Amino acid sequence: MEHSYIYVTIADAIASQIRSSVLQEGDRLPSIRALCSEYKISMNTAKRIYQELEANALIEVKPQSGYFVSNLFYAEVPIPEVSKPVLLANNKEPKEIIRKVYSNMGNRDFTLFSYSTLYDGFLPSSKMKKEIVAASRLLVDGGIEYDSVQGNLHLRRMIAHRAMTWGGTLKEEDIITTNGSMSAISLCMLALGKPGDTIAIESPCYPGIFQLAIDLGFKVLELPTDPITGIKVEALEEAVEYIDLCLLISNYNTPLGSCMPEENKRAIVALLDKHNIPLIEDDVYGDLYFGNHRPNCCKAFDKTGNVLWCSSVSKTLAPGYRVGWVCPGKYKDKILHQKLVHAISTPGLMQEAVASFMKSGNYDKHLRKLRQNLYSNYQKYLNTIITSFPIGTKVNRPQGGLSLWIEFDQRVQAMKLYDLAIAEKISIAPGRMFTVQEQFENCIRLCIGLPWSTEVEDKLVRIGELSKQLLQESR
Structure with a gap:
């Protein structure tokens, strides 16, 4: 379709300029309106172009500032695959997994990456x-x-x-x-x-x-x-x-x-x-x-x-x-x-x-500050995951929200990782709890709603170490 062809063509052209260093890290990109004017395209098409570039970690959004060429280090980290559930009604509810994960809700002795919520430092x-x-x-x-x-x-x-x-x-x-x-x-x-x-x-x-x-x-x-x-x-x-x-x-x-x-x-x-x-x-x-x-x-x-x-x-x-x-x-x-x-x-x-x-x-004042803090959190979480988790680990590129979805090598079983982490008072959400089918056994969700601290960073590093341990044991 013509609309899709235009957005793909323009996104590919900008991506080529970034990869060839014509556009370099930190360079500011045109605003949405400027992109519309330059290419004679609609607002929706312009947003889709930047959405595609951001999804591939080639650009980043800085709240209240605009779009910028990102550190290409991120571009080498793969994104999780499109899910492939069977298109049949199913009800293999993971009750036991959900029960285990939610049993620690509100327990302040644990680092709770497992629940999609905001914690003290982010709430007025x-x-x-x-x-x-x-x-x-x-x-x-x-x-x-x-x-x-x-x-x-x-x-x-x-x-x-x-x-x-x-x-x-x-x-x-x-x-x-x-x-x-x-x-x-x-x-x-x-x-x-x-x-x-x-x-x-x-x-x-x-x-x-x-x-x-x-x-x-x-x-x-x-x-x-x-x-x-x-x-x-x-x-x-x-x-x-x-x-x-x-x-x-x-x-x-x-x-x-x-x-x-x-x-x-x-x-x-x-x-x-x-x-x-x-x-x-x-x-x-x-x-x-x-x-x-x-x-x-x-x-x-x-x-x-x-x-x-x-x-x-x-x-x-x-x-x-x-x-x-x-x-x-x-x-x-x-x-x-x-x-x-x-x-x-x-x-x-x-x-x-x-x-x-x-x-x-x-x-609105609270939301503006919250969005800035969450975006900063997202970048810090992502940096730590990239440097601490096994090579080849796939990470999503959310443009908002509270969730990071991690896809490991098939040999890293998320429930085994959960058990190892919980023994060290770290709670994560295994991927199997987000489906009624037998899938996502090698995936976890992490919440970015915990204010960044040395302790949060250390716990993320520890999850990476435990996942590497499971990968080594499987060989």
Whole structure:
């Protein structure tokens, strides 16, 4: 297709200049707008060009500064393969692995690389305490009575306002608050599916999603997923006749960290709408972008109300507050009914505190600093992995989010590595826990949400040493 041909041609030309040292490390590249003007291309095509170059570690994004030629040392590190799940509904849930990994949640004696969350140094705890006190005074009842079923009005207004950052045009009445994003997803599944239905998800995928689906009696169908661009659209086209629901983390999913290009999001929304298959979109990581712009959501391309957009502040602000929401489109009445049946209402005090933090501008200030720190963390983690892990180890190149996906040589068994690491009070997430099929046995996910320190660096180095030990023992 002409559009694809243009972006590939231009990306290859810039890559050639970098590899031949015409463009050298640290050189600043044109802005997105300048690239559009120079090559007479659209904004989406320009973004895709830089996305491709960044995926190959040839360029890097410096928040608030622009695009720069990166250290080519990174370019020699391979990227994990596109996943190849069997396109058949499956439910080989790794319950024992998940139980083992989550048994140490909250244990501060361990270095917890295993959970996709932010830790103390990245969270504005003292500011949020003040917001809760202020909210208790502001609310007529102090926050002790039931809120409306639809949720706190102030928060719904702020969510609708902020939707403009990802291409959304929402109103306060379009939104229903929930107890975190997983509660929103649960309500969507309950409202739209029934036991025996098949739900399509990414592969690998956050285990809480397929655990929930299986507990509700659904069959799970995993889709081939690229570590850079997300699910393969053609694979979804093949699967539409077999599925009843689809659930995707379109922006910086965990564990791969992939972000779907806009043309893929548009195509997926149109495809599922054509077949009347609801799309549940989990967008908890969308605000954690490393570049200059927040990516649009699938919901931005929804013309019929078929996309149910779910999100929360659990990955950006306050994991323990359990403040989430869903914009359910044409399924609003069904979602409201499920919320009434299963929760009645959601805690108004926490929602009011979050809404006030957003309205004050402090949330955006917090996000700007957080994104800078996470991007710095990503670079430090990647440097340490490159220098300490076995040669040939593959590492993803996320453009946002909290996850690093590591693919070892086939001889490095992730569960053996987990057992060795846990004995030294280091917790990692084995790849098998992100699938209901027999795959990713040589992969792990690491969270970059731990503030960088000498201890974190030493623990990463130790994981590398243990993986080299397993590789040596297999020979």
